[in-house]
Amino acid sequence: MLYSQKGMATAPVKTAAGNNAQQGFVYLPLIAGWLFPGAGHFLLRKWGRGALLSISIIGMFVLGLAMKGKIYSSAQDILDMLGFVGDLGNGLLFLVSRVLGLGADQVMVTTADYGTKFIVVAGLLNVIAAVDAHNLRTGRKPE
């Protein structure tokens, strides 16, 4: 068990939810964090964590694009489908890249294959970060 229940009745756990006094839309950090990496933590005034998450996820995504990684646009088979779902985790980064036509259509060299994986993993990491922001907001994760 990750979170201790000890002392909950006497000393309330300090949470981001407590700070916000349960005001506002509870899913806002989750959605904001998905749309832009780190934004969920910024909303909860976790500036340091948000900045590190933002730099890490955007860095991985940009590095993937720089290596001419492929951005999935359609699903022909199950692997494409999984890659597309991973890419969707990047939120606005994915949408902007699609609109601007960034990324390669075909993987031609080895580094492009690495780049494709970088982009997919950046999306998956962004989903983890957004869920973390949601857990902080609801108080499931202590501050």
Place this chain on the structure above:
Amino acid sequence: MTHISHFTAVFFFALFASTVFGITQRETPRRMFRYGIYCFTLFVSSAIVISWVMFLIAR
């Protein structure tokens, strides 16, 4: 187009993934840092070990 070595790719992958894992999977800054270092070490060292195993198998 950026050409980077396999090891450089592993290094950046491990760095970014470990940072996110550390922040999201632990509660206190000290434990986050330690878990991040732990994940980074495992990522890089396992890549090196597996690379050597593949090299020896291929000989």
